[in-house]
Amino acid sequence: MVERDIKLDRERRARLGFDEAILCAGKSAAHLSGILEQAGEDSLLLTRLDSQALEDLPPALTARIDYEPLSRSGFFGPVAAPTGTAEIAIVTAGTSDARVSREAVRTLAYYGAPCLEISDVGVAGLWRLMERIEEIKRHKITIAVAGLDAALPSVIGGLVPGLVIAVPISTGYGAARGGETALFSSLVSCAPGVVVVNIDNGYGAACAALRALRGGK
Amino acid sequence: MVERDIKLDRERRARLGFDEAILCAGKSAAHLSGILEQAGEDSLLLTRLDSQALEDLPPALTARIDYEPLSRSGFFGPVAAPTGTAEIAIVTAGTSDARVSREAVRTLAYYGAPCLEISDVGVAGLWRLMERIEEIKRHKITIAVAGLDAALPSVIGGLVPGLVIAVPISTGYGAARGGETALFSSLVSCAPGVVVVNIDNGYGAACAALRALRGGK
Amino acid sequence: MVERDIKLDRERRARLGFDEAILCAGKSAAHLSGILEQAGEDSLLLTRLDSQALEDLPPALTARIDYEPLSRSGFFGPVAAPTGTAEIAIVTAGTSDARVSREAVRTLAYYGAPCLEISDVGVAGLWRLMERIEEIKRHKITIAVAGLDAALPSVIGGLVPGLVIAVPISTGYGAARGGETALFSSLVSCAPGVVVVNIDNGYGAACAALRALRGGK
Amino acid sequence: MVERDIKLDRERRARLGFDEAILCAGKSAAHLSGILEQAGEDSLLLTRLDSQALEDLPPALTARIDYEPLSRSGFFGPVAAPTGTAEIAIVTAGTSDARVSREAVRTLAYYGAPCLEISDVGVAGLWRLMERIEEIKRHKITIAVAGLDAALPSVIGGLVPGLVIAVPISTGYGAARGGETALFSSLVSCAPGVVVVNIDNGYGAACAALRALRGGK
Amino acid sequence: MVERDIKLDRERRARLGFDEAILCAGKSAAHLSGILEQAGEDSLLLTRLDSQALEDLPPALTARIDYEPLSRSGFFGPVAAPTGTAEIAIVTAGTSDARVSREAVRTLAYYGAPCLEISDVGVAGLWRLMERIEEIKRHKITIAVAGLDAALPSVIGGLVPGLVIAVPISTGYGAARGGETALFSSLVSCAPGVVVVNIDNGYGAACAALRALRGGK
Amino acid sequence: MVERDIKLDRERRARLGFDEAILCAGKSAAHLSGILEQAGEDSLLLTRLDSQALEDLPPALTARIDYEPLSRSGFFGPVAAPTGTAEIAIVTAGTSDARVSREAVRTLAYYGAPCLEISDVGVAGLWRLMERIEEIKRHKITIAVAGLDAALPSVIGGLVPGLVIAVPISTGYGAARGGETALFSSLVSCAPGVVVVNIDNGYGAACAALRALRGGK
């Protein structure tokens, strides 16, 4: 006897406050269609959805997806309206980090959480960060997106009292090692209490921020 | 011209809400004494202070240290009194993880933050965790301390809506790779939004929890 | 003097109960044709055979192959009829693991061994696994297919008394490290006696299960 | 509120057929004593218990431990009497592998399972293995213990039809990389269906063998 | 002042008995043409020359190249006639290793050295190697080409008294790690005195064999 | 509120004597256009700009770029005229290293610094280096570009009294590990005081040389 149905974790919203997110990279159009059809009227967050993969879906499904190309993210079905003031700042070191920071912005938007996004303030030109640091400080949570040596989360972690979530980025070559240097560097940040998510994982950083804002049950 | 003074970051408390913590491992008695003397009436948190290193300090300094041997941590000078109810749960997979979870407990105690500590509920005997999960859920933040395959943070992250901070542990041999397997495993947790600190870094996990509770400025 | 003939291990069936399996990835059409022609009337299991590679074979050979696209596996020549009840359960954490679990299913089918296949029961939504665990337990052997943190084999290994064979999966990015994190995590599972095969090696897991069922000579 | 009791998984025997095993390396005498006292009349298998650690326990506890020094294993409390004929062969490449193969033998003995132990038949002197191969073949399961290049499990896997469990060994220097070379080598064995446990994990190999012999529920 | 001429090591033949070999992978057609034109009437061995790269050269140069596609090697200009009987055996574990073993054969041919080539005698079917071992033994040097666990060089090293040169192969996936497992495995071979060259380096193995046959000056 | 402007570090020239350099690899045409437009009349150095990416820019921007294909570098806007005699020698081991050495040459040219470029003097044919060593020695700084075993910086470092900057190269396969072997080898050079930049980082080596020539403020 063989059984192979897709089984969505529909209890997740009640349990955790999150819908299931579908990592689309590596899934065939047929596979994705099956998931979306099973979702029915439930909303889903789609991550790493290439524009080609979007086009390969049946038009009836494509029409229901609110797509953003830089982050390659899609909202399937209706999402929450933004509410309240921004409690989360998302800060990037360079313009190449935008694809990941945007994924975090979009994930927050899916759950109706506004944020402040500041880009291109890497520490090689420290004055750029210093111009904005008081503004950043007023937020409960800072998501610091940085590749290479990932000096940004350390400097921010030394200046900002709230939760700092580092997102290492896979850009760079050679000793950047596909983002592992930024990952390890963030994990041993000289600033106390910086936390880290997986390389390029803007989605995970946003979920962590939402968890921190919501607290327990 | 050569200058070699110890320069404590005394502005840290005002800036971040943290005092400087001194990682004592690898520092000589003379070096530690110099730091403590410079601190004067300021309080300091001492981490990874071996009992031998404690004894090697001048008695006048030793007398001012509140030492806890399992975590190898010391409070130099007065610390905050505990206030409020516990908002943080600290959960460990096995009894060998206690040296690290205790470091987190002690760091929270230094800053007056009470917590719930639950040990020995690794997923190999899942019923032990299930007995306590409703209690854990009521806390805003869960620190999940686990080595080896670090399945615990994933299972907790799938059951608990608040912030989950994974602390990978260096126990184990062979493919445990000094805790790197637990570290990487936690970073790719199948549960959304789990954040991670360095291997064995109970201190960092506690600081992150404090950051999350305090929010911005 | 130079000699370059293909030399199939035709004694393998008598010795081990296995036919030679041909890993087709990286072999040219000419190379594969040569192997199939030398096989003659003997049956062969073909793994990692891309649909393009299948089409590139001479039609007379293609016609003799029973192909399944998800697992990219082919049966060359007649295979055993299924016999008896399923003694092996194949369980996957997510839908992306199906290409590998299907390879295991197909390998068992080649040798006439039925199995139970359960997909999408990863521990991030633990209730899905718990619904099926009594059913899984009744099988002598469980093949647990999981990538990322590979928490599934640990949880199953803590609930199921029979042999648990973990198959790490290469999906994921960053700290997933092409499946090495799942591999190491499975090797240090907190459940006793979980065994492991190579990353993505559904074929090997099935062979191991067959070995365990058959016993010695 | 802080809670720190040891919590043994006493349901494990009913659930899996295994008692909890205590990895003693890295645990203090006080920690071990606490565990043994909590066990009460239950039996426990102690692994990696150095003779010094054994001596450091209270005499009343030491007296209840059946200790074997080569494997550094101890039986706390009564164990099963051996029953039936050996269905498991344990084969080692060199004499340095004995500390690990003996751990497997002892684990089997704890559960009353007899085995055949053959040592020093590494493939550098292939005739030694060939002299014994027919005898090995008659067993349902072979545990192949080998370090360095781990050629032994591959050669046995090509000659023996039953389940082959490779145990990589950490001996050797340089490119042996603490057993990782043997581990990876075993995982990519050219023989089909060889399964692998963690480096030096004789205990895990024995548990896997017991799982395979017992089957499901 | 800037100077950028190609500077061939034309003294190499006199010094070492080797012509310069050109690794063509990664070099543009213009770059290769420049090298061949500078060579003039001197002969050169071309390695890793894709058929496309061959076609991209000016026809006058292509016409002077004796090309072999499996090894992707080319002889530019006249080469030595074969002399004497074969003193070198080249043995491969599987048919996928042929692209590398052929590179060794071609390098020997360039220098007029005949060899015996035996393929597909991996240790998973040990009888295949045993059938040929006496023949192999009669050669002064054996080049053993094997990927995955590289058990072949160990087994040969335990049976053959002459120099054994292991060539690790990059085939395989997961724990094969692009040939590093075969490389490390060969370096820690349990047979004494096996030497190793870089992964996939058939050219280097042949040069080493020629060095061993020629001796010093 | 979301803000996403590109923010060039325009103070860099005054602060460090460098303009911002744009690493073009991985940036879209739209992204690059935005950067160039924001630069306005300021000059920029463009690195890793593929010829295709150059063509994809708006013609008005392309027209303002002085492009060199081997190094894939572009000068946007006017650059400094060369002044003085060469104080920097750039030496490469093989012709494959030219793409990186040329990047260094171009970076120096952007800032008006002449240099001596010597190629193809790897230590496998030591006489080629020895012919030029007196000439190299007369320069204050030597940039030694070498992949594989990176023996060149060591030999130069033992012969030349000035600053030696090693640039490891990613060429090679297998144990070359994408340039990490050259990187580590350069870092542990047996010659005293050799310094190292990232793999393939000709730009960084040139900047370091310019820093050394200019000194402090």
Add this chain to the structure above:
Amino acid sequence: MVERDIKLDRERRARLGFDEAILCAGKSAAHLSGILEQAGEDSLLLTRLDSQALEDLPPALTARIDYEPLSRSGFFGPVAAPTGTAEIAIVTAGTSDARVSREAVRTLAYYGAPCLEISDVGVAGLWRLMERIEEIKRHKITIAVAGLDAALPSVIGGLVPGLVIAVPISTGYGAARGGETALFSSLVSCAPGVVVVNIDNGYGAACAALRALRGGK
């Protein structure tokens, strides 16, 4: 015939301006005595000389060594008198870096080069560095000594125009990976033209600084 004499590179001073430096770690007292005796009236710089190793030398040799315990360095024989003003600044992130920065200071002292030493100005408390940055800038060369995430060389490299030599430090645990994280982080510094020496290699950094100051011949 066997020859085993120590062969000092006495031409090094004339060729490079350096005397041979003796890395004492791992050398026996007999071995060190042999070297010092062969040196005769020549001066030598001794690095990594433990105080115990110093005591184990014959008193006549010990008496000729000017020893400094923090850096574990010794001057054997007379050294140069300091001349001129400091052109080199040595800056450390934390007090634990002093053992390495002191090795650099001592190496410079051996060659008569004065320097400015500033410690404990890591970026977690950025104000400490900012207080001193104008002073640092006035030096031609900055040696930046930092472990963990090595954010210090990046921040300095973005503020200082002269040569910046990063010395990664092996302190820290877990993801610090014995200094490899600091090493890789320094190599991919977001500031242009930072150069790097081996982990903990204060000696090498000083030699590089001397090379840069002296220039060519």
Add this chain to the structure above:
Amino acid sequence: MVERDIKLDRERRARLGFDEAILCAGKSAAHLSGILEQAGEDSLLLTRLDSQALEDLPPALTARIDYEPLSRSGFFGPVAAPTGTAEIAIVTAGTSDARVSREAVRTLAYYGAPCLEISDVGVAGLWRLMERIEEIKRHKITIAVAGLDAALPSVIGGLVPGLVIAVPISTGYGAARGGETALFSSLVSCAPGVVVVNIDNGYGAACAALRALRGGK
């Protein structure tokens, strides 16, 4: 049934021309005594035998061992008398390499093969090697022993026509990575046909040289 006898490969001498060599590191005195007693009148080569381990043997066995402390090697029983002229040169880069080169010398001595030993000719002082290169060239085989960047085998491989066997050495710190940098560097030597043995494996290099001199059967 359990069997645990030591089983020496006594056929090895007839098959390969080698006696079994006993790697003594990690073996207990009882274990070693058992091996030596079983050897009886056969000779054995003992490697990595610490002087303490030697003393711990029964005096009757110690008395039969010809011990050399630098290489930590012992001859148990009579060995071959040296015959003929040296056909093997053993060359080291630094004096710290002597413990490994001596192991090679001793292994050759055990089999009666004389050799030329030249030490301390690393390429940082190239003139030292150049003084001896003509002498080295006259030998059929050169064993090049070098750690760190292992530039020595590359330079020798470019100057010497005979077989060059590189022995990487584990000395050094940081980026030396316990000898892996020297190992990988040797494997990608820019000189053609250099072969490599495991890190610190002087014994293996000597065996390879003996294999090359003896040829086949």
